[in-house]
Amino acid sequence: MxxxxxxxxxxxxxxxxxxxxxxxxxxxxxxxxxxxxALEKLHKTYVPLTGSGRTDAGVHATGQVANFYTSIARMExxxxxxxxxxxxxxxxxxxxxxxxxxDFHARFDAKSRTYRxxxxxxxxxxxxxxxxxxxxxxxxxxxxxxxxxxxLIGEIDCSTFANPQDPSESRYRHISLAHFFIQGDTLIxxxxxxxxxxxxxxxxxxxxxxxxxxxxxLEEFKNLILSKxxxxxxxxxxxxxxxxxxxxxxxx
Amino acid sequence: MxxxxxxxxxxxxxxxxxxxxxxxxxxxxxxxxxxxxALEKLHKTYVPLTGSGRTDAGVHATGQVANFYTSIARMExxxxxxxxxxxxxxxxxxxxxxxxxxDFHARFDAKSRTYRxxxxxxxxxxxxxxxxxxxxxxxxxxxxxxxxxxxLIGEIDCSTFANPQDPSESRYRHISLAHFFIQGDTLIxxxxxxxxxxxxxxxxxxxxxxxxxxxxxLEEFKNLILSKxxxxxxxxxxxxxxxxxxxxxxxx
Numbered sequence: 001m002x003x004x005x006x007x008x009x010x011x012x013x014x015x016x017x018x019x020x021x022x023x024x025x026x027x028x029x030x031x032x033x034x035x036x037x038a039l040e041k042l043h044k045t046y047v048p049l050t051g052s053g054r055t056d057a058g059v060h061a062t063g064q065v066a067n068f069y070t071s072i073a074r075m076e077x078x079x080x081x082x083x084x085x086x087x088x089x090x091x092x093x094x095x096x097x098x099x100x101x102x103d104f105h106a107r108f109d110a111k112s113r114t115y116r117x118x119x120x121x122x123x124x125x126x127x128x129x130x131x132x133x134x135x136x137x138x139x140x141x142x143x144x145x146x147x148x149x150x151x152l153i154g155e156i157d158c159s160t161f162a163n164p165q166d167p168s169e170s171r172y173r174h175i176s177l178a179h180f181f182i183q184g185d186t187l188i189x190x191x192x193x194x195x196x197x198x199x200x201x202x203x204x205x206x207x208x209x210x211x212x213x214x215x216x217x218l219e220e221f222k223n224l225i226l227s228k229x230x231x232x233x234x235x236x237x238x239x240x241x242x243x244x245x246x247x248x249x250x251x252x
Numbered sequence: 253m254x255x256x257x258x259x260x261x262x263x264x265x266x267x268x269x270x271x272x273x274x275x276x277x278x279x280x281x282x283x284x285x286x287x288x289x290a291l292e293k294l295h296k297t298y299v300p301l302t303g304s305g306r307t308d309a310g311v312h313a314t315g316q317v318a319n320f321y322t323s324i325a326r327m328e329x330x331x332x333x334x335x336x337x338x339x340x341x342x343x344x345x346x347x348x349x350x351x352x353x354x355d356f357h358a359r360f361d362a363k364s365r366t367y368r369x370x371x372x373x374x375x376x377x378x379x380x381x382x383x384x385x386x387x388x389x390x391x392x393x394x395x396x397x398x399x400x401x402x403x404l405i406g407e408i409d410c411s412t413f414a415n416p417q418d419p420s421e422s423r424y425r426h427i428s429l430a431h432f433f434i435q436g437d438t439l440i441x442x443x444x445x446x447x448x449x450x451x452x453x454x455x456x457x458x459x460x461x462x463x464x465x466x467x468x469x470l471e472e473f474k475n476l477i478l479s480k481x482x483x484x485x486x487x488x489x490x491x492x493x494x495x496x497x498x499x500x501x502x503x504x
Contacts, residue, residue, distance in 0.1 A: 015379035062378050081376070095376040124333070124347040126314050127267040132380050 005069045007104055008080055010035075011096035012064040016239065017131060018091060022055045022064070031055075031064075031092055038087035039068060052106045052247045053113060056199065058239030060132065063114075063246040067106045106247075112176060114246040115201045117189040117237065119209075133186065134241040140187065140212050142180055148208050148221045149178040152191075159228035161203040168197055171228075178204075190245070202237040203230075210234025257321045259356055260332055262287075263348035264316040268491065269383060270343060274306045274316070283307075283316075283344055290339035291320060304358045304499045305365060308451065310491030312384065315366075315498040319358045358499075364428060366498040367453045369441040369489065371461075385438065386493040392439065392464050394432055400460050400473045401430040401441075411480035413455040420449055423480075430456075442497070454489040455482075462486025 012035070020028035024036065032049055039047040051066040075083075080097035088094070118133040125135040152175050159171045177192035189205050211221050211234065224232055264287070272280035276288065284301055291299040303318040327335075332349035340346070372381050374391040381387075404427050411423045429444035441457050463473050463486065476484055 013376075013378040013380075015383070060380060090382060091379045093376060093379050093382070095378075124265075124345060126265040126347075127343045127345050128265075128312060128314075128384050130342060130345070131267070131383075 005071055005102075006073070007067055007100045007102050008070050008077060009065065009067045009098050009100040009104060009106070010080070010084075010094050012066060013062045013093050013095055014060060014064070015091040015131075016055060016058050016060040019057065021057045021059070022051055022053075022061075031061075032066075034089055034092050035066070035084070038084050041087050042083055043070065043072065050106045052110045053195070055242075055244050056239055059242045059244065060240075061244035064244050065106050065110070065247040065249075067100055067104055101251075104251075109249050109251070110195075110247050111250050112192050112194050112248045113196060113244070114177070114190065114192040114248070115196070116243045116245045117191075117201060117205045118241045118243070119187040119189075121185055121187050123185060131240060132243075134237055136187070136209070138213070140209065141215075142182065142187075144215070145180045145189075145208055145212050147218050148211055149180060149189075149191075151218065151222050151225065152178040152204065156225060157228055158197055158200055160225055160230060160233050161200045161207065162197045162230060163199055164230060166197050171197060173197065173200075192248075199236055201242060202239065203233060205241075206237040207234035209237070257323055257354075258325070259319055259352045259354050260322055260329060261317065261319045261350050261352040261356060261358070262332070262336075262346050264318060265314045265345050265347055266312060266316070267343040267383075268307060268310050268312040271309065273309045273311070274303055274313075283313075284318075286341055286344050287318070287336070290336050293339050294335055295322065295324065302358045304362045305447070307494075307496050308491055311494045311496065312492075313496035316496050317358050317362070317499040317501075319352055319356055353503075356503075361501050361503070362447075362499050363502050364444050364446050364500045365448060365496065366429070366442065366444040366500070367448070368495045368497045369443075369453060369457045370493045370495070371439040371441075373437055373439050375437060383492060384495075386489055388439070388461070390465070392461065393467075394434065394439075396467070397432045397441075397460055397464050399470050400463055401432060401443075403470065403474050403477065404430040404443075404456065408477060409480055410449055410452055412477055412482060412485050413452045413459065414449045414482060415451055416482060418449050423449060425449065425452075444500075451488055454491065454494060455485060457493075458489040459486035461489070 014031050020030050022031045024030050024032040035049050047068050049066050049068045077097045077099045081094050084094045119136045120129050120133045121136045122139040155174045157171050158173050162171055173193045175193045180189050266283050272282050274283045276282050276284040287301050299320050301318050301320045329349050329351045333346050336346045370385040371388045372385045373388045377387040407426050409423050410425050414423055425445045427445045432441050
């Protein structure tokens with residue numbers, strides 16, 4: 001980048017329903033692709049966008065973070081919000097835009113990622129909820145769920161919740177928060193880690209609900225984590241209930 | 253109908269985004285049309301469905317009520333819920349099904365209709381909210397809005413909020429509830445009347461926000477109602493924030 005460039009940090013929300021995921025694809029509609037198309041229209045040249053990480057097809061975000069270098073000199077950072085939103089489809093929105101230090105990197109500087117998974121419990125879900133939540137036909141035992149969830153906290157080998165083909169060098173992740181809470185008729189699972197393996201949150205959530213429904217003892221869940229055997233875990237929960245909620249950074 | 257027929261009452265929710273409205277159309281996708289298609293598959297013959305009233309294109313429902321006559325004798329009423337939902341697209345859901353008296357009529361027996369209009373206030377809305385709410389860039393004055401809203405309560409000539417082509421014989425409607433309240437960052441306008449004119453709720457809401465933004469005196473709003481002149485009212489609010497919330501009946 002030249003000296004005249006500025007580094008702009010964005011806070012982004014999207015409805016993942018109609019996307020193949022965050023990552024730019026040759027053919028399929030992606031969130032990164034739509035944002036880069038808008039950046040290209042604004043700059044009259046291709047401008048790459050760096051996200052904090054990928055989200056899968058169908059997964060939503062209320063707190064994705066990304067950065068790009070702009071050669072536009074005379075524009076207040078917050079002016080990028082309406083400028084980009086006017087060029088973006090309705091299912092992607094820029095919520096905030098700010099000037100970052102030139103070496104800020106949305107992915108490498110991220111300290112932790114927080115996801116939330118929404119479930120509608122014990123009643124028929126409305127269609128406008130089904131798009132953004134998993135329907136549970138029962139009201140799960142919150143105490144039991146939170147008992148299992150506490151067992152996830154710490155530096156753990158997450159192989160039990162990893163895809164067998166996961167190419168990550170290490171499957172150790174530091175999980176700093178994992179709990180369930182209720183908002184109205186919605187059960188929310190919140191989990192924070194330094195990073196996640198592919199489909200890990202959905203695999204964990206599916207397993208927690210599977211164990212809870214069968215009232216399995218906490219020790220059995222702890223043994224499951226230690227087993228590192230994906231085949232013993234529960235089903236992977238569908239993507240529509242999952243939101244990338246927040247990215248925390250080491251600095252500003 | 254024959255003696256062997258039963259009258260089934262449904263509680264229905266839908267995401268109005270991809271519908272031309274409630275009413276069956278020759279070509280366009282309608283909620284009534286999708287439900288009648290499901291009823292036809294279940295009965296192997298056309299079964300008409302009577303709704304409590306129409307909703308416009310893009311308007312949602314969490315509490316629409318409808319009834320139909322079925323010749324299916326040996327089926328618990330609640331069994332119609334999964335039977336119909338398995339035949340319905342994801343954006344229409346049957347929430348409840350019950351046996352009604354043979355002369356129950358979802359439209360003629362309705363005592364009142366309640367609508368809710370959702371606005372996201374004072375911040376960028378998330379894409380998953382924009383589908384179901386109007387974005388207001390400011391936080392409106394709740395006290396002022398509720399002052400105007402109270403002036404709507406009673407037996408009033410609603411011509412100010414009617415489409416000039418509205419074919420209704422009388423434009424008098426009995427409004428029994430009209431108020432705003434806040435839930436989190438969402439401003440909700442709730443209004444109950446014996447019946448509504450075409451686009452009346454959206455016209456009222458658009459006008460209330462228009463008056464509030466300009467801090468116009470309450471007397472001016474009262475005079476507007478008396479004027480019966482649609483041209484003096486504010487803009488019609490868009491459909492995506494509007495939900496048919498509840499139908500109350502004279503009996504059962």
